[in-house]
Amino acid sequence: xxxxxxxxxxxxxxxxxxxxxxxxxxxxxxxxxxxxxxxxxxxxxxxxxxxxxxxxxxxxxxxxxxxxxxxxxxxxxxxxxxxxxxxxxxxxxxxxxxxxxxxxxxxxxxxxxxxxxxxxxxxxxxxxxxxxxxxxxxxxxxxxxxxxxxxxxxxxxxxxxxxxxxxxxxxxxxxxxxxxxxxxxxxxxxxxxxxxxxxxxxxxxxxx
Amino acid sequence: xxxxxxxxxxxxxxxxxxxxxxxxxxxxxxxxxxxxxxxxxxxxxxxxxxxxxxxxxxxxxxxxxxxxxxxxxxxxxxxxxxxxxxxxxxxxxxxxxxxxxxxxxxxxxxxxxxxxxxxxxxxxxxxxxxxxxxxxxxxxxxxxxxxxxxxxxxxxxxxxxxxxxxxxxxxxxxxxxxxxxxxxxxxxxxxxxxxxxxxxxxxxxxxxxxxxxxxxxxxxxxxxxxxxxxxxxxxxxxxxxxxxxxxxxxxxxxxxxxxxxxxxxxxxxxxxxxxxxxxxxxxxxxxxxxxxxxxxxxxxxxxxxxxxxxxxxxxxxxxxxxxxxxxxxxxxxxxxxxxxxxxxxxxxxxxxxxxxxxxxxxxxxxxxxxxxxxxxxxxxxxxxxxxxxxxxxxxxxxxxxxxxxxxxxxxxxxxxxxxxxxxxxxxxxxxxxxxxxxxxxxxxxxxxxxxxxxxxxxxxxxxxxxxxxxxxxxxxxxxxxxxxxxxxxxxxxxxxxxxxxxxxxxxxxxxxxxxxxxxxxxxxxxxxxxxxxxxxxxxxxxxxxxxxxxxxxxxxxxxxxxxxxxxxxxxxxxxxxxxxxxxxxxxxxxxxxxxxxxxxxxxxxxxxxxxxxxxxxxxxxxxxxxxxxxxxxxxxxxx
Numbered sequence: 001x002x003x004x005x006x007x008x009x010x011x012x013x014x015x016x017x018x019x020x021x022x023x024x025x026x027x028x029x030x031x032x033x034x035x036x037x038x039x040x041x042x043x044x045x046x047x048x049x050x051x052x053x054x055x056x057x058x059x060x061x062x063x064x065x066x067x068x069x070x071x072x073x074x075x076x077x078x079x080x081x082x083x084x085x086x087x088x089x090x091x092x093x094x095x096x097x098x099x100x101x102x103x104x105x106x107x108x109x110x111x112x113x114x115x116x117x118x119x120x121x122x123x124x125x126x127x128x129x130x131x132x133x134x135x136x137x138x139x140x141x142x143x144x145x146x147x148x149x150x151x152x153x154x155x156x157x158x159x160x161x162x163x164x165x166x167x168x169x170x171x172x173x174x175x176x177x178x179x180x181x182x183x184x185x186x187x188x189x190x191x192x193x194x195x196x197x198x199x200x201x202x203x204x205x206x207x208x
Numbered sequence: 209x210x211x212x213x214x215x216x217x218x219x220x221x222x223x224x225x226x227x228x229x230x231x232x233x234x235x236x237x238x239x240x241x242x243x244x245x246x247x248x249x250x251x252x253x254x255x256x257x258x259x260x261x262x263x264x265x266x267x268x269x270x271x272x273x274x275x276x277x278x279x280x281x282x283x284x285x286x287x288x289x290x291x292x293x294x295x296x297x298x299x300x301x302x303x304x305x306x307x308x309x310x311x312x313x314x315x316x317x318x319x320x321x322x323x324x325x326x327x328x329x330x331x332x333x334x335x336x337x338x339x340x341x342x343x344x345x346x347x348x349x350x351x352x353x354x355x356x357x358x359x360x361x362x363x364x365x366x367x368x369x370x371x372x373x374x375x376x377x378x379x380x381x382x383x384x385x386x387x388x389x390x391x392x393x394x395x396x397x398x399x400x401x402x403x404x405x406x407x408x409x410x411x412x413x414x415x416x417x418x419x420x421x422x423x424x425x426x427x428x429x430x431x432x433x434x435x436x437x438x439x440x441x442x443x444x445x446x447x448x449x450x451x452x453x454x455x456x457x458x459x460x461x462x463x464x465x466x467x468x469x470x471x472x473x474x475x476x477x478x479x480x481x482x483x484x485x486x487x488x489x490x491x492x493x494x495x496x497x498x499x500x501x502x503x504x505x506x507x508x509x510x511x512x513x514x515x516x517x518x519x520x521x522x523x524x525x526x527x528x529x530x531x532x533x534x535x536x537x538x539x540x541x542x543x544x545x546x547x548x549x550x551x552x553x554x555x556x557x558x559x560x561x562x563x564x565x566x567x568x569x570x571x572x573x574x575x576x577x578x579x580x581x582x583x584x585x586x587x588x589x590x591x592x593x594x595x596x597x598x599x600x601x602x603x604x605x606x607x608x609x610x611x612x613x614x615x616x617x618x619x620x621x622x623x624x625x626x627x628x629x630x631x632x633x634x635x636x637x638x639x640x641x642x643x644x645x646x647x648x649x650x651x652x653x654x655x656x657x658x659x660x661x662x663x664x665x666x667x668x669x670x671x672x673x674x675x676x677x678x679x680x681x682x683x684x685x686x687x688x689x690x691x692x693x694x695x696x697x698x699x700x701x702x703x704x705x706x707x708x709x710x711x712x713x714x715x716x717x718x719x720x721x722x723x724x725x726x727x728x729x730x731x732x733x734x735x736x737x738x739x740x741x742x743x744x745x746x747x748x749x750x751x752x753x754x755x756x757x758x759x760x761x762x763x764x765x766x767x768x769x770x771x772x773x774x775x776x777x778x779x780x781x782x783x784x785x786x787x788x789x790x791x792x793x794x795x796x797x798x799x800x801x802x803x804x805x806x807x808x809x810x811x812x813x814x815x816x817x818x819x820x821x822x823x824x825x826x827x828x829x830x831x832x833x834x835x836x837x838x839x840x841x842x843x844x845x846x847x
Contacts, residue, residue: 046535055529
């Protein structure tokens with residue numbers, strides 16, 4: 001049953017508008033995420049400076065550097081491969097783009113898997129890790145959630161490029177024209193995630 | 209297709225039947241799935257929680273509750289249809305901006321990507337929770353008619369104070385950005401939409417959920433921390449605090465996303481010719497508020513996540529005995545909390561500076577100064593948070609810096625007053641209801657601001673900290689400031705939003721009763737604070753009894769004045785329904801050049817902007833915008 005009302009519809013906007021939305025939105029989102037992790041960085045230095053009850057780093061709280069390196073490698077590797085793929089896409093090479101995005105996605109997922117495995121191989125528990133253990137668990141878990149968001153973003157581009165090859169884009173309104181600004185915006189977000197992960201690695205694994 | 213213009217077409221399209229719409233995603237499904245989600249999450253949490261946590265500071269089943277609240281949130285967004293698009297993207301569906309826009313009341317009960325619908329949803333939700341929180345205030349004042357606990361026990365009194373404070377802060381954070389920002393910013397900058405319409409809608413529905421989750425704290429035994437959630441109390445409190453944490457986290461997410469959306473909209477969606485110098489001052493208010501929301505709300509979210517870890521997994525972020533510190537919460541919370549104060553104040557500045565030139569019939573005096581002042585306030589608001597910790601044992605060497613930076617913030621705030629005075633100077637003022645509220649804003653905010661200088665000063669803060677002096681101060685800034693500005697904004701823009709005139713006489717009665725009883729309620733509380741009456745405690749010195757009875761009676765009258773407002777809304781919009789003119793105030797800004805209520809896609813053609821919106825009384829004024837062939841409604845005539 002329908003009442004047959006008059007509905008207004010707007011013509012599709014030029015993808016450059018959505019591209020600009022995405023570019024600005026991604027930078028703002030990255031800023032917000034950076035401030036969120038600044039809170040964990042602050043917590044690290046604050047609790048370390050106070051060292052209440054000399055329990056910031058109990059003797060048994062040792063974060064496993066090997067796992068840290070593995071997570072870092074997967075995250076940075078994923079971002080690097082994505083960057084290479086993005087440049088290939090910019091050059092109009094769709095094959096390397098798709099392959100690169102797939103590889104970036106898999107590496108990104110691997111980072112999450114390694115992180116989860118690490119949780120089962122810690123020398124301390126949530127209750128016994130002291131201040132450092134708390135910051136470690138909080139920082140890495142929240143990073144994992146946001147990293148999964150980044151991995152999701154990468155996957156959507158891969159899926160879209162399979163479904164709608166960019167080369168098929170004949171007119172300015174084709175959705176595939178959004179892939180480029182989408183990829184550019186995603187890379188901004190990924191760079192910020194890379195910086196955060198580097199911070200996490202230095203603070204949680206290297207600073208004594 | 210009936211007709212086609214360059215960019216908006218009218219088509220005849222079947223509207224789904226009511227039964228079909230009921231089966232689709234909507235708020236009824238959302239409620240059902242949220243309740244089901246809570247039950248499922250709670251069951252999973254209860255089953256696996258004990259493996260996560262073997263010992264902690266609380267005896268409540270926090271893992272189960274947090275899992276329940278998480279799954280309830282998932283159910284809520286699933287029921288509303290927010291997961292359809294992201295799931296579609298996983299399988300490669302192309303990106304789109306908006307859902308199909310329909311007419312009719314049904315769109316108010318589901319995901320809708322028309323910014324005007326979202327704004328009205330926001331307004332209804334914010335007003336609902338505002339009245340609930342106001343009712344809490346009435347209970348509080350009722351209890352304080354006696355100097356000892358009577359009908360509310362001490363623990364419940366704390367919960368009541370916490371619910372009132374948290375709900376007011378949460379809802380007022382969204383109070384202007386949500387309803388007025390979402391409605392007006394696209395219209396004022398000549399856009400058809402916000403940059404991210406789905407996110408816009410999501411922020412609204414998360415706000416609604418946050419309000420109900422916070423209310424669920426009552427069912428979980430309440431919480432004793434007030435709106436500030438101080439550790440270690442938050443780590444040790446009963447399960448009600450879990451609802452506080454979840455609701456504040458939802459608001460934090462919502463606030464950050466609103467900010468991202470608002471800034472992106474203003475940066476990328478402005479009409480041709482809408483240069484930065486021509487942006488309405490209200491839009492600048494929204495931009496500066498959004499900057500604060502984007503940068504401050506995530507810090508709150510991180511702090512809340514730490515509390516979740518402490519309560520659910522027994523980590524020790526805030527537990528001194530095991531390497532944490534409760535002061536960490538103070539630092540993180542107030543890093544958010546003080547910018548939050550300006551998240552509440554800056555939109556108020558934007559509203560009143562938008563209203564003043566219209567009713568003074570003069571250009572806004574010192575437009576650039578006003579913009580610079582707003583940015584000055586926003587920047588400084590990140591540098592003052594430790595004044596909340598003057599009495600918490602911070603390093604005494606830090607005190608002078610934070611005292612100085614806090615007092616510094618009064619300079620840009622003072623410049624906003626200068627803008628107002630310059631605009632009103634030698635003006636022929638029309639004392640309409642919006643103008644009265646705008647003028648009252650300055651009166652109240654002046655008292656709030658001046659009392660704030662005393663609190664920023666270490667020596668006087670030592671005396672007044674934790675007393676009703678502080679309480680009176682922030683009510684003068686938040687209620688006397690933001691709520692008065694919001695009321696002015698509602699009276700000013702509601703005819704545009706709804707298409708109906710509000711009753712002027714009822715509006716004036718509402719204003720005068722609200723203004724008089726607001727001041728009679730809160731001004732005496734400065735004295736109560738100076739005489740040593742502490743916050744958050746229902747017992748006080750018997751010498752203060754008469755004063756408190758007077759304040760309570762005034763507060764009840766203040767509450768009654770809000771009922772007048774509600775009555776005016778019902779009378780004007782539901783019962784009388786007198787159509788509003790397109791431009792009843794003869795304003796120049798873009799939103800007033802459109803029909804009331806505004807059509808779905810706002811502008812048939814995107815306008816070209818030729819001038820700023822404050823050319824009142826200028827002989828050489830040019831039309832603000834070129835709308836193509838349409839006749840515009842304002843005193844600018846055709847464009």
